[in-house]
Structures are given as C-alpha cells and as structure tokens.
Amino acid sequence: MTIELTERGIAATIDHAILKPEFTRADVDKELDIAAEWGVFSVCVRPSDIAYAVERLAGTGVAVGTVIGFPHGTTSTAAKVAELAQAQADGAVEFDMVVNIGALRSGFDDVVTADIAAVVEAASGAVTKVILETSLLDLEQIERGSRLTEAGGATFVKTSTGFAGGGATVEHVTLMRQTVSPAVRVKASGGVRGLEAAIAMIEAGATRLGTSASATILGELRARAEGREASQAQDTTSY
Template identity: 35%
Template sequence: MNISKYIDYTLLKSTATEREIIDLCYEAKKNNYYAVCVNSSYVALAKQLLLGTSIKVCTVVGFPLGAMTTQAKVYEAKKAIEDGASEIDMVINLGFLKSKNYVSVLKDITDVKLAIGNTPLKVILEISEISKNEVIKACEICLDTRADFIKTSSGFTKSGATLTAIKIIKKTVKDEVKIVASGGINDIETALKFIDAGVHRINTSVELKAESVSV
C-alpha cells in the first residue's frame, strides 16, 4: 500500500508564514500527497505553488469554532473556490447540535454544500466535544445533506481522531460518506491503523517522508 494519496498535508496555525506555506507545498510535491490544507488567506498562494501537479488545495471555513453564521461560511467557501480551492472543510455548529436544533445544523451544512456545488465538502464534527449519540446524530445529518466526507476534528481541541469514533462513524454512514481521520496522527503506524479501520483520508501536519510512505 502507498499511503501518500491518503494524506491531506496541513498547516492551519494562525502564525503560519508565507515561507512555511511555501515549504508545505514543496514537501507535498516531494512526497506526492493528495492535498494540502491551508487557511483561506493562503489558498491563492498554494494554488500557484502547486500548478502543474495533481495535488489539491483544501481550505477550512467556519474555522475552528463553527459558531459563525451560515452566511459567513457560505461566503468564505465561495471566495475560497474563486481563489483556487479544490475542497472545503467546514466546522459543524456544535452549539446547535448540543441544543438539539437539528434543523439549523442541517441548514448550515446544506447551504454550504449547495453554494459550492460539485466541490467536495468535508464536515468537521470535533469528536472530543460531543457524545457518542451526538456523533451518530451529526453523521445522520451529514447523510441527509449529501456531504462528501465526515472529518473527526479540527486539531484545535483537546484530542483528535480515535479508532472508536471511526468505528461509530463507519457504522452509521456505511459507505455513503467518506471519512477523514484528523488530529494526532503523527506517524506511519498510526496512519495505517486508521486506514485499516476504513478511513479514506488522513489529515496530518507532520511530514510523512516519501521513503517511509510505501509499505
């Protein structure tokens, strides 16, 4: 197995410099990763740096809290696509989910999905902040919205992906929505465990070097 095509190579810290984005894209090209994931202000730069490659540019909206208005998420997503983003990762509104305001959660995701058309949408659940039942409910909502991926976490909370959460998500969505394992995946061995559990992509901020990726 060659896991390089599973990897979304990520740099989302608020202090990320242009030099660091340049390095990120260079490392992504060197290792032939699937995508880079950057904040929306760096989408145009990343797109330029990756011209002539198959590497996608992914960006985040409503990040990292998910608590802004749906209209703000929609605008951010559409602008990112104009700038060259190939995929959109949006954070679910956790407050609405915990309030059992499922209609608003549904509308939040649906409106972003409708705004971006065929561009793949990943919905970030932030699994460390919600219960098992809330994970299941969020997954059911994602099914209804026709989201393309469910992503475990933003990387900005107390913990990231777990195999237990992946099993819950997989059991709920089966093969109808793809899964991204995100948060705390810093080595090949851990990445492989998540791939074996059925995830389709690995989100990591650690360079998994090309010579280590083919296993």
C-alpha cells in the same frame, strides 16, 4: 474502497494540513514543498493562502483545499457560504467546514442540517467535508452528527480540526463509518502523526487522512519498504 498500504496508496489519502495561525510565508512554503515532494492528494490551507498555494503547486498534481467556519464552526450559515464562494474563486477545490458544534450538542438537528446543506449547495458539486470536532462530543452526538452530515449532502464526515485538544481515535472513526452509508466517506484528522496511526485509521474505515506529518508517515513507509527489499536481496544472495 480498498486502499493499498503502499507509499503511493497512502499518499493518495493525505490532505496535508497547513493551518497553524502562526505560520509565516516561509513556513507555508516549506509545507507546500513537502506536499509536492511526497505527492500527497491535497493540501488544506488557511483561506488567505489559497491563491498563493494554487500558484505555487501548479503542475504538481497536488490539489488545494481549505477550511470553512474554522476552527469553531460558530460563524453564521451566510458567512460560511460567503467564505466558500471566495475560497472557490481563489482556486480551492475541496472544503472542510466545521459543524455548528453548539447547535449539535444542543440537539438542534434542523439547524445543523440546514447549515451543512447550505454549504454543500454553495459548493456546487465540489467535495465537502463536515468536521464534527469529536473531542467535544459524546458517542451519541458523534453518531447523530454523522447522520446529519449525510442528510445535509456532504461528501465526507471528518473527526477533528486538530485545534480543540483532541484528535481522531479508532473508536470514533469506526462509529462514523458504521453510521453513514457507503455514499459518505470518513476523514480522520488530528493526531495522525505516524505510520501506525495512519494505518489504524484506514483499517477503521477512513479513506482520507488530515495530517501535518505527511513526511513522517510516508518516510516511515518508505523505510519499511526499503528494509524489506534489502532483506529479500540478502536472502537471495545467501543461496
């Protein structure tokens, strides 16, 4: 999948994260307005904010996603399935689930795959993304987690929650992209706070970016484009 490094192209890769536990309704409103203003692909909101976000973003073209088993992934599979069902009823259309990190680190591959597969089945064809929390894993675990994500039928494998003291790296995104087949996409999330980082993740193979810095990333890109246009105009008038 080729992504144009234009404002529209990069905006179409962004899931604008609105997940901080301390956010008030006013904070949420501000972030939803940013998502609508910049025309990002979606917002990823706390489960309790789904219905409100759906209503506030109606007509903007911005999709609403949410998180499942967030942020530690240690809830039971039954709880994750129930959480997804409620989220879907509230209007969410994409679901970012946290893998059972302890099970993955323990080598309990069947447990991990079954957990993912149950959530994927409950999503009934909706987009599902499996968060590995790469800052807590070594390279072998990231590779194995990526393979198990594909075995479980998920749409994306994703780097991080952004709440575990680490985020996406080019090395990890590259490894994930090399491990899964073209049928599975890669989402880079955590620490993607500027345009250069966003471009680096896309070049490493990510087709979706999870970030709370959408305005910064897209604003930098707009300023760069405007600078080029001004330079070209100046060159034209110099003849």
